[in-house]
Amino acid sequence: MKIDNSMPDRLYQFVLRHGLWVEGALLVVMFTIWLALRPSLLQQAPALSAHVISLRQDLTAIEEEKSRLQQFTLVRPDRVQWLTRDMHLHLRQLKKGVRQVGLADVSQTLTMLQARLEDLFGTFNSALREHAIVVDSYYTLPILGEQCELDLRKHSAIPATLHPHDIYTALLLLPLRKDLSAEKIRAVMPSIDKAKAALPSDSEACSRFISHAQTFLHHFSQLRHQMDTLNLDAARQLIIRLDTQLQHHIAQAQYHQHLVTITLGGLGGVMAFFILFMLILLNRTVKRLRAQKRELIHTSRLYRALSDINEVIVSEQDERQLLEQALTILVNDLQIPAGVITCCPDENNVLTTVAIHAQQPLAHQLLEQIRFDITPDTGNATATMLPAWKEGEIRALRNIDTHPRLARWRPLLQRFQIQHVITVPLVDGNGNSRYLLTLYLSTDEYAGPATLQLLREVREDLELALHRLHLLEKQRQQAAQLRLAEVAFNAHEGIVIASEEGRIERANETLLKWCGLDLNHMADETLPALFVEQSVIQHVMQELPHSGYWQGELSLRHVDGTPIPALTTLTWVPPSQETDRTGHYIAHCLNLSRQRQLEHELRSIQQRDPITGLPNHKALIDQLNTIMEQIMPRGECGIISIINIRGFKSINTALGHQGGDALLRQLAERLRERPAFPHLTARSSNDEFLLVPIHFFSSQDAARQWWERKYAEVLGMLSEPYDINGQPVQVEYYASAMLFDHDLPAERIVDEIETGIQLARQHGQGVTQLYFHTPGASASSRPDREITLRHQLEQALDKGELLLFHQPIYNTMERRYSLTEALIRWKREDTLVSPGEFIPVMERYPQLMTRVGRWVLRQGVADAARINRDHARPVSVSINLSAVQFNDSELIHILRDSLARHALPPDRLTLEITESALMTDLGRTRALLAALRELGVHVAIDDFGTGYASLQYLQLFQPDKLKLDKSFIDPIDPQDRRTLAIPEATVAMAHALGAKVVAEGVETAEQAAALSAIGCELLQGYHFARPMPLDELLDFLKRTETQ
């Protein structure tokens, strides 16, 4: 771990790493120095000593030779020479060595020694010489002596003095004498001289003998002399001295060396120690610095974490986000393995994990799966989380990876190197724990006091932040409420708050806007002044504290004087002790001007048909009135026509309402635009349009002629296919036209034409029919009549003025009357109202129709029951069902109910439905027929042949009976077979379908016979019977039974 990369640090690093080697190198250097300082004497000391030893040895060897010299044994001069040479060599080396080292005394000694040795060797050499001669004569003397003796013997007498034997014996004994001295030797010489004198001169042997003797003696004496001089002691002494000196010097040198060694060693030691000490110190310093640096980094990380958290606290507005980010910061900045935030223990003491952050994804995943349970003793998070939560204090636990209680966590902890855990509770203002921030730490340093301190600060900051956020939230809510209040205040009501005295304190924007005022104006205004009805307000205000509340319609005053209708509510707010000292009036005003406007608009709408935009029924009447009054000349007539869309309901169903509306719009468009004459148009009802050409005629014929021309154009134009959603739609019309003059008011005219188209529809008049209806055809004021009639009908139902007549129907098979048709009759004030009169009216009002229809059903069933009770043989009753009743949801129910009530077998009841009615809405038809079938009630198709029913639908309907329309019966001529064709075919078809046929309007016997012949089972008509009241029917049936 580098502190930094500066030079001292790098140097230090180098020293640290190579410290020991540097040490070693230094020591070696010192050793070198030591060696260099080492005196060369010591280097040479061994060699020198060796030389000295050799000298000694050589000297000893020479001593040996010297001793040999003393004896008459063979001396080895060669040995001596080589020893000598050896000693010379040693000396020379010593001299050289000593000279190098500069030991003067030793040098001197050496010189002396050398001199001494020179002497010695010189002497030795001389001694050798003498010795050689001596030894030679020594061994020759006896021989020569003998020879001399012999010679002497030859000569006769041997002088007494001369006995060679004695001489040479004496001579020979010389070397053996230990006490020999030079004198003694010299003492022998005279005797030899004497002997020589005494010897005969011609004896060669003797003279040789004497010569040898003399030589021997001489040289022996010389030898003795040499030997005496041959003193090795001095040399030895010198050598010893040499040795001593040398040793002394060596010792000194060694001593010096030791000193140097010690000094250097000491120095070196000191140096080494110093270096070591320095290194240790440096190491410590570095360690300390490193620790400091680490601490610094550590601390800076801690504070960075703190600063980051505070940043987040400042910027984050969401509590959850804040906590998550705080956790992330702590985990990342401190580089700890993981952290988790928990809160809200449930009833099982299991904490909810709010946030997790971990450095390793695996740890993250694992933490996600852990549920922290702070149940005391048994929970898995009781180490720190439980106490932290309970006590609201930071809890830390160290070395949890070796903690015995947390053994179950150990593998996990060790895996992620978690060693310590700290839990920081975040408490609210009341000291209750809200969150637990738990950190899992890995290194010791992070579990130390600095970290705890940081966490304390973090905790404080987070708690403050949470508190602040909480307050902010409250503030926000309050602000929202205030805003709402503000909005409410500035709602569409005008609100004024006035003081007890009536002085306006506050008025909202709305009021100001309405009255065209601004706040400055309001400063001195009183509440009543706002209104037109000032006195009313004042009166109310006086009364209000008692009554508390008043509401009424007043008019606010606009600055420009316009009165603004306002529904005003005045409220008195009594003073409250905590807030206001005085009471206040509050006026709420609902601006009614808009409402009025809307009403006006509505009224105007009411003049127009919303879908097509054409004037409506009422508008047309107004317009027509206007035209008649202002344009139409007196005495002339005009034309009004009505166009009714055929089967608009089915078209609407087919196209959908949007399609239907589109169609209407297109139609209206055509009507409005296309006719090439000025005209009024209106949509008078759902599927009816009015067209009034603004063209007046002096005579009816002229009008008729003009109209016939124009009408075809109009209808042709209207009949062109419409394009609805890309589909071409063909429309057919009922149409009617009427002439009018000033006799009738516009209202009546419109009413008449509308009635007229109804009649046209009823009669089912073909595809397009031009129908002129002369005005005044109906004497009574139709609209009024109709309304009266309707009303009367309603009442008739209630009063029971309606009754059923029955028309018996003859059964050709059974040859009796087995069926009757029930027909509705109205007995009003003892006169029967013509069905033609009231039935159409009835049919125009579906509700009325339904009611009547229901009554008819019930009554019919009741009558049928009565008939069957009264009569032995079964009689069915047939009731007409109008298309309107298809929509009656109660229909089946009523039927079932009635049948049940009267216990009438359902097959005694037949419901007659017109073919066209059946075809109008096939779905409904099918449903109805199914229901009826289920009931068991029979179904008869009325006016068969006049409707659209195809044979396919006949099969679908499965009718029980088919009623042939009168129009097919009338033309029957027995003579003309052709007239029977359709009836015959119908009968055949009906039989194929399994239905019976009822022929309507049979008026002659021939018709009856013919019909019977072709197989028509049931015959109905005036030929057989007329509709009669029930009593009469019963009698009739009784009568005809017997026939």
Add this chain to the structure above:
Amino acid sequence: MKIANLIDLFRILGLLLLSLSTGCEQASTHQTLSERMAASHSRFNAFMRELTEASDQPVQPLPETVPFDKAAAKLGRALFFSPKLSANGTVSCATCHIIQQGGDDNRPVSIGIHGQKGELNAPTVLNSGFNFAQFWDGRAATLEDQALQPLINPKEMGNRSVQAVADRLNADPQWLRKFIQTFGEPASPQAIAYAIAEYERTLITPGSRFDRYLLGDRDALTPQERRGWELFRSYGCISCHQGINLGGSMFQKAGIYRPLSAHEGRWLGRYNVTHRDADRQVFKVPTLRNVADTAPYFHDGSVPTLEKAVTLMIEAQLGKQPHSQDVADIIAFLKTLSAPPKDLLHEN
């Protein structure tokens, strides 16, 4: 510690030790030569001492080989035969010391430069390494001391100084190269002397019949020669002519019982060195090896024949009356001391 560091340590230490060793060494070639010489001498000395100590006989056979400095000896041989050593380039060592002819020039006295006659008989160069001193007066303790003296003897090689010889040699690039090759320095008196001396040390003549006899081969000598050997001893010749060289190990007065040569008194011998009266007419006892090839005899070369030499020796040195038969036998024996010089240079 890392291995790298250990290696570094060793490197450092090694370097230091190396510097140490070189630092302690005194780098001087002059010393090298002296030391080389000293080493050679020591070696030779030790060899000879061992040789002499090993035997308690008065006479030992020649060793088959001796330790010598081969490179120096090679150079020495070249020098030995080179007349360039003489002032006029006519005389070389080999002029007076003819190796194949017994190691001397077979003249009473040598003829040096300009045909000058020398003063004394040239001793044999063969086996001269075994002598304890060189010159008749033993003034040269070593062969080195001897080798340079002829160079500056006006009657022999006539150089003004040995340095002149050295310079002359150095002027010659070949000689210079030779010297540098051998000694790493140009020719110097010391180098010249050492080279020649080393060569001379190689001139040994082992394998004579007498040596073979000494080594145990009884049949190497004829009966007469054996007799001669016996007489050599019984007369007492052996008392001076003893050792490995049968001589060359001591001084002795020439003419103990009577003068040895006619020019008695002329040559002072040892007196030249010691200046002692007792040392007048004291000469180095010469080697008898190859004596048969080194006529004429005695220091002044006055005796041409072995017969006369032996007779004179016995009379003058031993004071005895030699019998002619004995002399003949002795001569027969002396002849067995001859052997050709061995080529140690090529052998090694």
